[in-house]
Amino acid sequence: MLQALALRYRPRNFSELVGQEAVSTSLTHALDENRLTHAYLFSGLRGSGKTSSARIFSKALVCDHGPTSRPCEQCANCIAANEGRHIDIIEMDAASHRGIDDIKGLIEQTKYAP
Incomplete structure (x- = not known):
């Protein structure tokens, strides 16, 4: 199956994020340190890494070994997050x-507890 280069080489962990050291370090x-807040806003120019950062962060939150800054990439939650079906x-x-x-x-979708 053909896949766009941007999708094929999308970062899967914080260490792979390029040009987003401050965001990576903060998250x-x-x-x-388990100092998570109730909401995070990812903003910036197109192509700046907002979606990649948010995907890595959300995967880190749902990983079976987490919340962790290093998602395992092997548990069912990480696999589902990577495939966009969590x-x-x-x-x-x-x-x-x-x-x-x-x-x-x-809002309707968020009425149900995870």
């Missing part, structure tokens, strides 16, 4: 899903 410390991870493209109905749908 790694939060995970290692039930507790909802990824929204805010550029195309920013209407009130989209937000209402997201």
Whole structure:
């Protein structure tokens, strides 16, 4: 199966993030010291690593060995997160899903405990 280079070589852990050392360090410390907050906002220019950072962080939170700054990549949760099918991870493209109905749908999805 053909896959875009950007997807094939997308970083899978914090050490692979390029140009995002401050973000990597901040999220790694939060995970290692169990100092997590209720929300995180990933913002920046297109191609700056927002989605990659958020995917790695969400995988780190759901890993069977976590929350951990080094997801195992082998447990069912890590595999599901990598494949984009983890039930507790909802990824929204805010550029195309920013209407009130989209937000209402997201709120509806979050009514159930993980």
